Amino acid sequence: MKSPILSIVSTIILMAFFQNGSAQNSASHTSLENVWRVKFINPGVEYELPAGNTTSFIFNAGIGYGGSYPELGRGSGFQYVIAPFIDIEFRKYYNREKQFSKGRSVHYNSGNFVSFRAVGNGWAIAENVNRKDDLDFAIGPTWGLQRNFNKLHFLMNLGPTYYFNTIGNSGFYPLMLQLNFGLNL
Numbered sequence: 001m002k003s004p005i006l007s008i009v010s011t012i013i014l015m016a017f018f019q020n021g022s023a024q025n026s027a028s029h030t031s032l033e034n035v036w037r038v039k040f041i042n043p044g045v046e047y048e049l050p051a052g053n054t055t056s057f058i059f060n061a062g063i064g065y066g067g068s069y070p071e072l073g074r075g076s077g078f079q080y081v082i083a084p085f086i087d088i089e090f091r092k093y094y095n096r097e098k099q100f101s102k103g104r105s106v107h108y109n110s111g112n113f114v115s116f117r118a119v120g121n122g123w124a125i126a127e128n129v130n131r132k133d134d135l136d137f138a139i140g141p142t143w144g145l146q147r148n149f150n151k152l153h154f155l156m157n158l159g160p161t162y163y164f165n166t167i168g169n170s171g172f173y174p175l176m177l178q179l180n181f182g183l184n185l
Contacts, residue, residue: 030096032056032109037153039182042085046182048109054094056109060087066121068129069163071171072136075129084122089142091115108148108184115142115157133165140176153182 032050039046044062051057067079093111100106118139124131144157158177164170 030100030106032093033107035108036185037182038185039153039180041180044085044087051090054092054096056091056093058087058089058091058115060089061085063125064121068131069136069138069171069173071169072133072163072165073129073131075127077128079129081121081124081127081129081131083124083127085119087117087119089115089117091144105148108153110146110148112145113143113157115144116140117142117157117159131165132169133167136163136165138163138173138176142176142178144178148184151184153180153184155180155182 031053032048032055034050035048037046037048038044039060039062042062042064044060044064046058046060049057049059062085063082064085066081066083066085068075068081073081091113092115093109093113096106096111099111104110116139118137120135120137123134138161140159140161142157142159144155147154156177156179158175161173161176162170163173
């Protein structure tokens with residue numbers, strides 16, 4: 001049986017290649033840019049690929065910290081899992097024109113957005129949780145904001161998450177929060 005996360009990732013990658021041409025047609029002052037970033041919290045390398053004038057795909061890979069979802073593993077005290085991850089997101093920015101008209105920077109794709117995010121975590125490098133499976137995934141919609149101050153990058157997004165592993169365990173978490181700082185390259 002084909003993994004649902006594999007289907008989602010494949011669809012997102014195909015859409016990115018087919019829609020990238022439309023992003024090049026508009027040279028507006030608020031057009032989205034191709035941006036490479038290095039992230040510091042949950043260290044990784046991220047690439048933002050415009051898919052249109054207000055949409056983009058985010059591809060982020062690295063080694064990060066995570067806790068444990070109740071149905072996927074148990075631990076005691078402060079729980080942690082340090083593992084490689086892949087994070088793919090489709091974003092729709094909605095306030096860039098307004099920001100620009102107020103004299104605020106929209107460089108490096110600063111703006112507020114709604115998105116759909118899919119994250120996959122791999123085999124643990126270090127953990128204090130008894131995970132039921134070495135692979136787990138989380139998907140869900142988010143609302144967020146991204147701000148860039150010259151080369152410094154700030155990201156915050158939050159939303160509900162459906163999580164699952166490859167052996168059939170799953171659950172729902174009502175509000176996940178992501179905070180990250182990094183550098184635009």
